[in-house]
Amino acid sequence: MSPTAEEIVRIAAHWIGRSVRLDTRTLAAELGISRSTLFRRVGNREDLMGDALWYMADRTMAAATRAWEAEYGAAVRDGHGELRCLAVMRRYRSDIAGNPGFGRLLDEEPTVAIRVLTDPRGRVQPRVMVAHVGLLQRDIDAGGFTPAVSLESLCYAIVRLGEAFLYSDVLASRAPDLEAASTLLAALVEGRVPASEQLL
Numbered sequence: 001m002s003p004t005a006e007e008i009v010r011i012a013a014h015w016i017g018r019s020v021r022l023d024t025r026t027l028a029a030e031l032g033i034s035r036s037t038l039f040r041r042v043g044n045r046e047d048l049m050g051d052a053l054w055y056m057a058d059r060t061m062a063a064a065t066r067a068w069e070a071e072y073g074a075a076v077r078d079g080h081g082e083l084r085c086l087a088v089m090r091r092y093r094s095d096i097a098g099n100p101g102f103g104r105l106l107d108e109e110p111t112v113a114i115r116v117l118t119d120p121r122g123r124v125q126p127r128v129m130v131a132h133v134g135l136l137q138r139d140i141d142a143g144g145f146t147p148a149v150s151l152e153s154l155c156y157a158i159v160r161l162g163e164a165f166l167y168s169d170v171l172a173s174r175a176p177d178l179e180a181a182s183t184l185l186a187a188l189v190e191g192r193v194p195a196s197e198q199l200l
């Protein structure tokens with residue numbers, strides 16, 4: 001049976017996760033379809049890469065949310081006062097950064113990867129933005145916090161700042177500092193830097 005677009009994306013995501021270069025000719029051959037059929041179903045290589053990276057990101061975000069719920073249930077803050085959305089985002093960034101296949105993609109194809117990941121009209125960033133809006137909206141609805149700016153503006157700043165730190169080795173030739181990212185993002189969301197995390 002010929003694979004659906006969803007199945008092709010899932011397999012492509014597994015290739016990236018296993019540090020296998022996403023080659024459309026090889027993928028089409030493995031799936032038993034022509035490259036033209038592959039193109040008709042999922043677009044060109046960058047389209048497929050974008051969908052596969054979003055598939056990975058979506059599953060990573062869902063896993064981070066489940067981890068919070070397993071430990072804290074429906075609570076909007078943990079025992080240290082950290083907001084649920086901030087904790088989920090922190091784990092999400094950590095898990096993305098720690099994925100060997102994702103790291104290899106950034107190392108081997110930095111220009112293509114960054115273009116696919118950060119294109120505001122692409123297949124990753126707009127979906128990441130929507131996911132963050134939903135994540136923060138849940139905490140707002142639960143009375144966790146009140147944003148100082150519109151939710152869309154806040155999420156735009158969160159996603160772009162998160163990208164700057166998560167991909168800093170490619171964008172700025174410096175090692176990612178995810179702890180600094182978490183502190184700055186908490187300041188954006190809460191309107192203050194937690195006393196225990198203030199930067200000297």
